[in-house]
Amino acid sequence: MAAFQTPINRPILSRGPLSLGGFLFCAGLSIVVMWLDQRYDYLAGVRRGLSIAGYGVEVTVNTPFLAWRGLSDYFATRGRLLKENDELRSHQRETDLKLQRFDALEQENLRLRGLRMSTEQIAQKFLVGEIMQVDLDPYRHRVRINKGSHDGVQQGQPILDAAGVVGQITRVGVFSSEAILITDAEHAIPVQVNRNGLRTIAVGTGNLSQLALPYLASNADIREGDLLVTSGLGGVFPAGYPVGTVKKIDREVVQTLASIIATPAAALDRDREVLLVFTPEQAVEPVPPAAPAAAPKPKS
Amino acid sequence: MSRGDHFARWPLFASGFAGLVLGLIPLPAWLDMLRPDFLALVVLYWAIHVPQAGRLWFAWCAGLLLDGFRGVVLGQFALAMTVIAAVAIYLHLRIRAYPIWHQAGVVFAALFLYHLTLWIVDGWSGHPVTTSARWIPAVTGALVWPFVSGILDKLHHRF
Numbered sequence: 001m002a003a004f005q006t007p008i009n010r011p012i013l014s015r016g017p018l019s020l021g022g023f024l025f026c027a028g029l030s031i032v033v034m035w036l037d038q039r040y041d042y043l044a045g046v047r048r049g050l051s052i053a054g055y056g057v058e059v060t061v062n063t064p065f066l067a068w069r070g071l072s073d074y075f076a077t078r079g080r081l082l083k084e085n086d087e088l089r090s091h092q093r094e095t096d097l098k099l100q101r102f103d104a105l106e107q108e109n110l111r112l113r114g115l116r117m118s119t120e121q122i123a124q125k126f127l128v129g130e131i132m133q134v135d136l137d138p139y140r141h142r143v144r145i146n147k148g149s150h151d152g153v154q155q156g157q158p159i160l161d162a163a164g165v166v167g168q169i170t171r172v173g174v175f176s177s178e179a180i181l182i183t184d185a186e187h188a189i190p191v192q193v194n195r196n197g198l199r200t201i202a203v204g205t206g207n208l209s210q211l212a213l214p215y216l217a218s219n220a221d222i223r224e225g226d227l228l229v230t231s232g233l234g235g236v237f238p239a240g241y242p243v244g245t246v247k248k249i250d251r252e253v254v255q256t257l258a259s260i261i262a263t264p265a266a267a268l269d270r271d272r273e274v275l276l277v278f279t280p281e282q283a284v285e286p287v288p289p290a291a292p293a294a295a296p297k298p299k300s
Numbered sequence: 301m302s303r304g305d306h307f308a309r310w311p312l313f314a315s316g317f318a319g320l321v322l323g324l325i326p327l328p329a330w331l332d333m334l335r336p337d338f339l340a341l342v343v344l345y346w347a348i349h350v351p352q353a354g355r356l357w358f359a360w361c362a363g364l365l366l367d368g369f370r371g372v373v374l375g376q377f378a379l380a381m382t383v384i385a386a387v388a389i390y391l392h393l394r395i396r397a398y399p400i401w402h403q404a405g406v407v408f409a410a411l412f413l414y415h416l417t418l419w420i421v422d423g424w425s426g427h428p429v430t431t432s433a434r435w436i437p438a439v440t441g442a443l444v445w446p447f448v449s450g451i452l453d454k455l456h457h458r459f
Contacts, residue, residue: 026360026382033364033375038425043374050368057317057369061324134324137370138332139429171371178371186427 051173065133125278141184164242164265192231213260336441347388359385373425380417408442
């Protein structure tokens with residue numbers, strides 16, 4: 001034992017090998033690092049280094065799941081594949097039908113936009129990313145996506161899936177990046193009711209199947225079943241993508257604001273693959289979703 | 301003769317890696333809420349059983365890695381890990397003498413301190429998580445301590 005080897009003039013009940021200086025140094029270093037990271041942007045390099053180191057661990061965690069998926073695909077039964085094929089074929093027929101009208105509509109839309117001198121962004125380029133099977137934090141809706149700055153991912157980039165908006169990129173690593181889902185309690189997305197163009201903001205609730213619309217007056221023209229689409233305001237999300245459908249409206253006579261709950265359109269808890277959207281100009285500085293605008297600043 | 305004098309480093313890093321991986325493996329949501337802080341338990345074990353000066357740095361680096369993963373403000377987990385490692389090193393002789401369930405009690409206190417630190421920094425950095433469920437891992441961590449400690453004992457004494 002280290003305590004028995006200490007010189008005789010030390011107290012018998014040794015305090016062990018804890019050096020107060022070492023502790024103060026480590027704790028002080030943590031606090032300085034936190035302060036630098038919170039207030040300034042000096043530590044981007046450190047984060048990049050950590051993300052590379054962490055990528056190895058993430059791949060370790062992810063690989064067995066990938067292998068399992070590969071195995072189960074390999075041994076898929078004939079019946080299941082046939083059924084899946086049927087489903088996909090009927091799905092494709094529907095999509096083809098819609099697409100027939102799409103080209104004409106797009107041309108018309110561009111002409112009309114030209115007439116109105118509209119500068120609204122239209123998303124054009126997509127990158128398919130895969131959600132990695134790692135749990136980041138049970139109380140925050142963050143996911144890790146296997147594309148990083150190596151693939152051209154940028155901070156604030158919107159993420160979609162086949163059904164609607166999923167979220168946006170919060171931190172870009174080299175090979176992977178972190179995204180916040182629209183249901184995270186710290187996320188808000190500008191939306192508009194597709195039926196009448198009523199604009200508002202959909203806020204995450206911390207529940208994967210719920211969005212809240214807290215800023216609409218009790219007499220606002222909104223009904224259950226209304227489709228909410230991105231309004232394109234704020235410059236992060238391209239306009240016109242489905243966000244969710246209104247599920248429940250509570251209009252209390254004594255309250256000024258209605259309490260409205262919507263269901264997200266995207267399959268947030270089931271997605272494996274997502275689309276990272278590149279809008280033509282990413283010049284608009286993305287608003288960090290975690291901006292503590294609502295949270296009171298600590299007095300420093 | 302202290303074991304620590306020729307203490308092989310690799311069990312330390314291997315167990316740290318295992319702790320990180322166990323913290324990231326995807327689980328169903330209800331189980332995820334119960335998930336103990338394995339990396340914190342590993343850090344506590346080595347702080348108690350091989351309390352050399354380097355343990356604080358081990359704790360700090362483990363915490364910083366965790367910061368990188370969780371996407372929180374850098375230094376949050378590093379600070380929490382440093383605090384519990386310091387407490388464990390300070391009390392290591394006493395803790396070692398306790399029976400295992402008594403040790404689990406001390407581990408609960410340490411994990412509580414760990415989450416208290418995280419909670420304070422969460423509030424300071426403007427990402428408060430106020431649900432009381434966030435304290436559950438302190439309890440489950442104390443409950444799995446005898447097992448974690450037993451496994452790490454094997455690793456520690458064999459090499």
